[in-house]
Amino acid sequence: MRIITLFTTGKNIGLFYRLRLGVARLIPHIILAGYSVLAVFPVIMILMNSFKMRKAIFGAPFAFPNTDTFSLIGYETVLSRSNFMQNFANSIIVTGVSLLFILFFGSMAAFALSEYNFRGNTLMALYLSIGIMIPIRLGTVSLLRLMVKLGLVNTLAGLILVYIAQGLPLTIFILSQFMRQVPTELKDAARIDGASEYRIYTMVLPLVRPALGAIGIFTMIPIWNDLWFPLVIAPSAKTATITLGVQQFLGQYVSDWNAVLSSLSLAMVPILVLYVLFSQQMIRSITAGAIK
Amino acid sequence: MITSAKLRAFPWHIVVFLAPAVIVYTLFMTYPLLDSLRLSFFAISPDNREYFVGLHNYFLLFTDSNYAPRFVGALKNNFVFFLVHMLVQNPIGLILAALLADGGWGRKFYRTVLFMPTVLSYVIIGFIWNLILSPLWGVTESILKVVGLGALFRPWLGLESTALVTISLISVWQFVGIPMVLFYAALIGIPEELVEAARVDGATGWQIFWRVKFPLILPTVGIVGILTFVGNFNAFDLIYTIKGALAGPNFATDIMGTLFYRTFFGQQLQLGNPTMGATIAAMMFVIILSGVLIYMFLWQRRIQTIEM
Numbered sequence: 001m002r003i004i005t006l007f008t009t010g011k012n013i014g015l016f017y018r019l020r021l022g023v024a025r026l027i028p029h030i031i032l033a034g035y036s037v038l039a040v041f042p043v044i045m046i047l048m049n050s051f052k053m054r055k056a057i058f059g060a061p062f063a064f065p066n067t068d069t070f071s072l073i074g075y076e077t078v079l080s081r082s083n084f085m086q087n088f089a090n091s092i093i094v095t096g097v098s099l100l101f102i103l104f105f106g107s108m109a110a111f112a113l114s115e116y117n118f119r120g121n122t123l124m125a126l127y128l129s130i131g132i133m134i135p136i137r138l139g140t141v142s143l144l145r146l147m148v149k150l151g152l153v154n155t156l157a158g159l160i161l162v163y164i165a166q167g168l169p170l171t172i173f174i175l176s177q178f179m180r181q182v183p184t185e186l187k188d189a190a191r192i193d194g195a196s197e198y199r200i201y202t203m204v205l206p207l208v209r210p211a212l213g214a215i216g217i218f219t220m221i222p223i224w225n226d227l228w229f230p231l232v233i234a235p236s237a238k239t240a241t242i243t244l245g246v247q248q249f250l251g252q253y254v255s256d257w258n259a260v261l262s263s264l265s266l267a268m269v270p271i272l273v274l275y276v277l278f279s280q281q282m283i284r285s286i287t288a289g290a291i292k
Numbered sequence: 293m294i295t296s297a298k299l300r301a302f303p304w305h306i307v308v309f310l311a312p313a314v315i316v317y318t319l320f321m322t323y324p325l326l327d328s329l330r331l332s333f334f335a336i337s338p339d340n341r342e343y344f345v346g347l348h349n350y351f352l353l354f355t356d357s358n359y360a361p362r363f364v365g366a367l368k369n370n371f372v373f374f375l376v377h378m379l380v381q382n383p384i385g386l387i388l389a390a391l392l393a394d395g396g397w398g399r400k401f402y403r404t405v406l407f408m409p410t411v412l413s414y415v416i417i418g419f420i421w422n423l424i425l426s427p428l429w430g431v432t433e434s435i436l437k438v439v440g441l442g443a444l445f446r447p448w449l450g451l452e453s454t455a456l457v458t459i460s461l462i463s464v465w466q467f468v469g470i471p472m473v474l475f476y477a478a479l480i481g482i483p484e485e486l487v488e489a490a491r492v493d494g495a496t497g498w499q500i501f502w503r504v505k506f507p508l509i510l511p512t513v514g515i516v517g518i519l520t521f522v523g524n525f526n527a528f529d530l531i532y533t534i535k536g537a538l539a540g541p542n543f544a545t546d547i548m549g550t551l552f553y554r555t556f557f558g559q560q561l562q563l564g565n566p567t568m569g570a571t572i573a574a575m576m577f578v579i580i581l582s583g584v585l586i587y588m589f590l591w592q593r594r595i596q597t598i599e600m
Binding site for chain 1: 473
């Protein structure tokens with residue numbers, strides 16, 4: 001249609017048409033670029049101003065720090081007055097250990113559900129997937145009592161156990177779908193060669209590695225960012241995660257703008273660096289998973 | 293060949309594979325959830341003993357002057373929070389996804405940038421926007437002045453009439469990446485032939501989107517809807533960060549999550565009440581479950597019949 005119009009009308013209209021086509025191509029860019037600015041602007045404002053003196057933060061908030069306005073006073077306050085390093089280490093331990101167990105336990109259960117046709121298989125799969133839709137937070141009252149009974153309040157182990165339980169349902173659900181696609185011939189050949197079922201599990205695991213990676217990233221972010229369970233189960237200074245630590249620090253230093261901006265920047269940077277490194281993989285894995 | 297003896301042997305390996313996940317999940321997820329539902333039918337005496345009260349806690353929640361206004365208020369606010377996400381976040385996510393899925397220069401870059409706020413924590417987002425919108429810093433006001441709208445500036449987070457919608461929009465800003473990516477995945481999964489066929493028949497881009505692509509991504513629309521609905525009840529962190537447990541001004545931003553927290557742990561004048569906390573959690577459970585069931589039985593079934 002469009003091509004035909006182009007041929008039948010004169011040269012000038014063709015030019016006009018091409019111009020219009022150019023504008024039409026530009027509109028998506030304008031919308032996407034505009035929204036991108038909206039998405040990064042607040043983050044950049046915080047990062048930029050965290051390197052400035054208080055006077056410059058208020059006097060010229062939109063200016064980059066220069067030799068006159070540059071200052072690290074906020075970062076000094078944060079590193080000397082808060083438990084930043086301890087909080088950061090806690091977050092790494094909690095997130096890392098939880099993730100390891102989620103992937104380990106989750107892949108074992110997913111293997112059992114996808115590989116064996118035992119009685120109650122469907123029921124078990126259904127039971128394990130309730131947690132996908134029902135937030136674990138709703139059981140907080142009893143969960144806290146349980147933690148008190150087990151002596152796990154204000155311990156990282158308590159947090160880790162909760163996060164494993166929270167991460168398992170989706171992990172099992174997605175992994176068992178991926179494991180069903182591993183060809184049966186491969187496993188049967190190994191069985192004929194006398195491999196045990198445990199050996200076959202270790203054979204299947206590397207074959208679903210892309211799925212493991214994607215699930216890893218998606219279970220990691222909510223654990224790292226969670227405020228609720230650190231606040232409820234492990235609020236002590238020794239066990240506070242970075243999210244809780246920053247929250248409490250910010251509450252105390254509300255009026256110290258240098259410290260507030262610096263601690264926000266410090267809390268953001270590790271996640272942003274990870275995101276920039278893995279974003280392509282992450283988005284690709286969501287799109288791959290969603291197509292299925 | 294598998295011998296008959298092997299067939300009859302108890303499949304211990306299945307137990308070994310399932311046990312760790314089932315034990316942790318049961319102990320820390322389903323048991324607390326069920327026990328919490330049980331607790332909603334109990335009260336705790338001053339000497340710290342539980343006793344059965346039937347539906348009394350629910351009765352209190354619906355009628356007591358301490359609980360009922362807060363409960364109704366939180367439900368209403370949760371609904372507004374949900375509505376803002378459905379009407380703003382998901383349509384914007386769809387538009388951005390449609391633009392990204394069209395392909396072309398710079399799409400990878402945009403995708404990365406647009407999803408970025410989603411990976412940051414509520415706490416960081418809450419504080420960032422608290423600062424950006426602060427009249428003290430004046431960043432938003434100066435931007436509005438540049439475009440000639442300076443007079444419109446208000447301390448939106450502090451006003452009773454605007455605080456809830458402002459917080460909802462902050463959450464929209466953060467999470468627009470999720471519907472965007474899900475819609476994007478669905479859109480790029482549509483077979484090129486279908487779009488091509490429509491184009492040959494003379495359909496415009498607009499018609500192709502609404503008549504061909506949109507019906508095909510309806511299952512994703514349902515998933516995004518139910519995710520938005522459930523996520524709605526996890527929104528405690530953002531409001532706690534910006535407004536504290538009291539969800540001010542005058543409870544204008546109080547949602548089920550903050551009400552649950554306050555009731556369970558207590559606040560300035562009121563002591564914490566675990567069983568009433570459990571009752572509120574049970575109500576949230578019932579609401580979420582109804583939403584999920586409606587989605588599963590009405591939406592998904594209809595979609596399936598359409599597909600057939």
